[in-house]
Amino acid sequence: MRRTVGPSSETRSTTASGRPVSVTTVSSRVRARGCARDLSKLADWDTFWKAAEANECRWSDGRRLVFDNRADGITADEVARALESLTA
Template sequence: MTSTIPRVFFVIGPAGSGKSSVSRHLAERFGAAHIDKDTATIRFTELLLKLNGSDPNERDNNEFYQNTIMPLEYGAILDLSRDNLRAGNSVVLDAPFGKFFSDDDYLAKVKDRHQWPEAELIVVHVRLAGDALRQRLLARGYPRDEWKLANWETFWAGAQGDSCRWKQARHLDFDNSGASVDVNDFATQVTAGAA
């Protein structure tokens, strides 16, 4: 039996793992709204960082970003998700969510705080080997990746930690080591596990 309630896909993984490509393909495959945190928030994020006298590309080690701006970013995309869910639309959330992994009850808090209607929650763990990940970061050349590349061992040690064990969701792996994104096998896993 297929699910009759909308789904929320939380697409997580380290920078450069291909979250955005996987998210776009999942949104197309499941007819879902694709909400990319950077697209939704980058204009106000960069402005707030500049107004604070901060480098608009430095976020990993910026206390103002981590404590003030980032909660606004996530609040915005979670509210956008609520609006889509209320309209019966599934949602693909393209964001790292790393700061929230340690809270096992995070999803229950999100549903309550953002007044989400009933939805099937699926956490998509995008997987990619370290060498391939480093090459992708180098190839895309984003200024916000400079710290990650300069501090590769520290970044990769944190990226390897699979600490997201949120309750109230299915957790599925997505191997993104291929030359192109293929969602067919993954889509079978999603539908096979539907209530």
């Protein structure tokens, strides 16, 4: 996931094409998944979001796929094609 803006901003770039997702959407998804490991994130969301923003990818070799997993995002067929491209 690309992290390009901070906790006070409304969006974060999450796709290779730069399609944004709102901070509200991310928070809602974390809350909805109901995992115990997320309790500290939700308890201090602004601190978590700021740390997530600063978490840059530090590797440069290899291959990486970034998917937009919103309901109106990438389709299952597009995911399958992308995964196939890794073995081609």
